[in-house]
Amino acid sequence: MNSKNNTVSDIWSALSKSKRVLMSLHAAPDGDSLGSCAAVKYLLERDIGASVTLISEDELDSALSRVPAAKEVLFGKSLHDYDWQQFDTVIFLDNGRIDRYDERAKQLVNHDNIINIDHHASNTRFGNLNYVIDDAPAACAVLLDIFKQCNVKFDAELSKRLLLGICTDSGFFRNRMNLSRCLHDAVFLLDHGADYLEDIVEPVLNGQPLKMKKYLGFMLNNLVLDKQRKVAYSTLDNKHVVELNLNKSEIRLGIKDLQDIEGADCIFTLVELDNGIKGSFRTTKRIDVSKFATALGGGGHKPAAGFYLEKMPLDKAVDKVLQTIDEVGMQDF
Ligand SMILES: [Mn+2]
Numbered sequence: 001m002n003s004k005n006n007t008v009s010d011i012w013s014a015l016s017k018s019k020r021v022l023m024s025l026h027a028a029p030d031g032d033s034l035g036s037c038a039a040v041k042y043l044l045e046r047d048i049g050a051s052v053t054l055i056s057e058d059e060l061d062s063a064l065s066r067v068p069a070a071k072e073v074l075f076g077k078s079l080h081d082y083d084w085q086q087f088d089t090v091i092f093l094d095n096g097r098i099d100r101y102d103e104r105a106k107q108l109v110n111h112d113n114i115i116n117i118d119h120h121a122s123n124t125r126f127g128n129l130n131y132v133i134d135d136a137p138a139a140c141a142v143l144l145d146i147f148k149q150c151n152v153k154f155d156a157e158l159s160k161r162l163l164l165g166i167c168t169d170s171g172f173f174r175n176r177m178n179l180s181r182c183l184h185d186a187v188f189l190l191d192h193g194a195d196y197l198e199d200i201v202e203p204v205l206n207g208q209p210l211k212m213k214k215y216l217g218f219m220l221n222n223l224v225l226d227k228q229r230k231v232a233y234s235t236l237d238n239k240h241v242v243e244l245n246l247n248k249s250e251i252r253l254g255i256k257d258l259q260d261i262e263g264a265d266c267i268f269t270l271v272e273l274d275n276g277i278k279g280s281f282r283t284t285k286r287i288d289v290s291k292f293a294t295a296l297g298g299g300g301h302k303p304a305a306g307f308y309l310e311k312m313p314l315d316k317a318v319d320k321v322l323q324t325i326d327e328v329g330m331q332d333f
Contacts, residue, residue: 004130005130005131005132005133006129006130006131008131008145008146008149008150009150010129011115011117011129011131011146012146012149012150014089014113014115014129015040015044015048015089015091015115016047016048017088017089018044018048018050018088018089018091018113019048019049019050019051019088020050020051020053020086020087020088020089021041021044021050021051021052021053021087021088021089021090021091022053022055022079022082022084022087022089022090022091023037023040023041023052023053023054023055023090023091023092023093024037024054024055024056024057024077024078024079024092025037025054025055025056025058025060025073026094026095027057027058027248028058028248028249028251028252029056029058029060029064029249030064030094030168030169030249030252031064031067031164031165031167031168031169031204032094032138032139032140032164032165032166032168032169033093033094033095033139033165034060034064034067034069034070034073034164034165035069035138035139035140035161035162035163035164035165035166035168036093036094036117036138036139036140036143036161036162036165037054037073037091037093037094038054038069038072038073038161038164039140039143039158039161039162039165040052040091040093040143041054041072042069042157042158042161043147043152043158046158047152047153053074053082053087054072054073054074055073055074055075055077055078055079055081055082056073056074056075056076056077057075057076057077057078057079058075058247058248058249059075059247059248059249060073060075060249061212061247061249061250061252061253062207062208062209062211062212062250063203063204063205063207063208063209063212064203064204064249066203066204066207067164067199067203067204069161069164084111085111087111088113089113089114089115090111090113090114090115091114091115091117092114092115092116092117092118092126092127093117093118093139093143094118094119094120094138094139094165095116095118095120095123096118096120096122096123096124096299097122097123097124097126098124098126111128112128113128113129114126114127114128114129115127115128115129115131116129116130116131116132117130117131117132117139117142117143117146118131118132118139118142119132119133119134119135119136119137119138119139119141119142119301120132120134120299120300120301121134121290121301122290122294122299122300131146133145135177135178136178136181137166137169137170137177137178137179137181137182137185138165138166138168138169138170138182139165139169140161140162140163140164140165140166140169140185141162141165141166141178141181141182141185143162144162144166144185144188144189154188154189154192154193155192155193156192156193156194156195157193158192159189159190159192159193159194160189160193160194160195160199160200162185162189162194163186163189163190163194163196163199163200164199164200164204166182166185166186166189167186167196167200167204168204170182171256171259171282171303171304172205173186174284175284175303175304176284176286176302176303177301177302177303211244211245211246211250212250212253214244215236215240215244215246215250215253215254216254216257218236218240218244219234219236219254219255219257219258219269220234220257220258222234222235222236223258223261225261225263225264226264226322227263229322229325229326229330230263230264230265230266230330231264231265231266231267231268231322231325232258232261232263232264232266232267233267233268233269233270233318233321233322234254234255234258234267234269234270235269235270235271235272235314235317235318236254236269236270236271236272237272237314238272238273238274241271241272241273248278251271251273251278252278252280252306254269254271254280255267255268255269255280255281255282256282258282259282259283259284260284265283265285265287265330266281266282266283266285266287266289266292266325266330267281267282267283268280268281268282268292268321270309270314270317270318270321272314275311276308276309276310276311277308277309277310277311277312277314277317278306278308279293279296279298279306279307279308279309279317279321280304280305280306281293281300281304281305281306281307282303282304283302283303284303285332286332286333287302287330287331287332287333288302288331288333289302289303289304289305290302290305291328292305292321292324292325292328293305293306293307295324295327295328296309296320296321296324297309302333
């Protein structure tokens with residue numbers, strides 16, 4: 001374990017020597033997970049001639065699965081299904097803790113070439129080589145910087161993969177996490193062949209199936225505004241989750257279209273799963289919602305964070321979250 005970052009040249013030299021590579025999307029994968037893994041896979045295959053196995057235990061949400069790079073992922077496979085020693089390099093991207101992939105994967109961390117590239121402040125630096133930039137807006141933005149410093153050739157394919165993570169992690173340029181850098185990165189990638197409307201907006205935003213609109217409908221219908229606390233929240237019970245046939249990645253998107261409500265400095269959602277409750281926080285203000293999520297056993301970024309609660313009635317869970325917000329306090333940063 002290294003507590004400090006390795007240099008870009010250390011990271012690049014390890015990447016350039018990789019011939020057989022294992023990578024996994026993180027649990028309930030998002031656009032930054034897919035974009036960053038697909039970008040590294042493409043680059044290692046194009047420039048190094050590496051053979052890259054990219055897996056994911058969880059499905060993508062139905063819109064993200066329309067992104068062409070999703071076809072390169074072997075779904076339903078866990079890191080535990082592979083003998084890591086058969087690979088010369090195991091690369092983790094956009095992942096703060098190795099056990100987020102698989103509890104059992106922790107047992108396998110005796111590999112001597114694990115590269116960990118991320119932007120989560122809570123990253124435990126579990127790699128043999130670590131490069132964590134915690135104010136970067138996306139893992140794709142961290143990669144963009146590494147690639148620029150190493151004079152990588154940016155073609156349209158590499159650019160569109162990186163743009164995916166930058167657009168999705170920034171909430172399509174609506175959150176406060178290093179926005180000007182996000183916009184600069186996006187323009188750079190557009191200048192290098194990415195097509196914002198065709199590659200990103202069309203599959204990711206315009207590809208919402210009916211069940212996601214119904215899901216949003218329930219979340220809007222259940223939305224409550226606590227005017228005194230300036231907090232809005234919504235919940236959905238397991239019966240509806242089952243009826244709508246939502247996967248983990250889709251459940252996580254339920255908060256996305258609620259955060260523009262007037263009078264709320266932050267919002268949260270609670271969605272009942274089989275064995276517990278999935279919680280999410282968002283803010284468009286200068287509040288660090290990762291503090292609330294951390295106090296509830298989760299984590300994340302200042303504008304967006306998540307957590308899990310044990311199984312309990314949803315109204316009790318709402319009380320618990322509100323109480324946590326009161327205890328932590330909604331200070332500006
Ligand atoms: Mn990310």
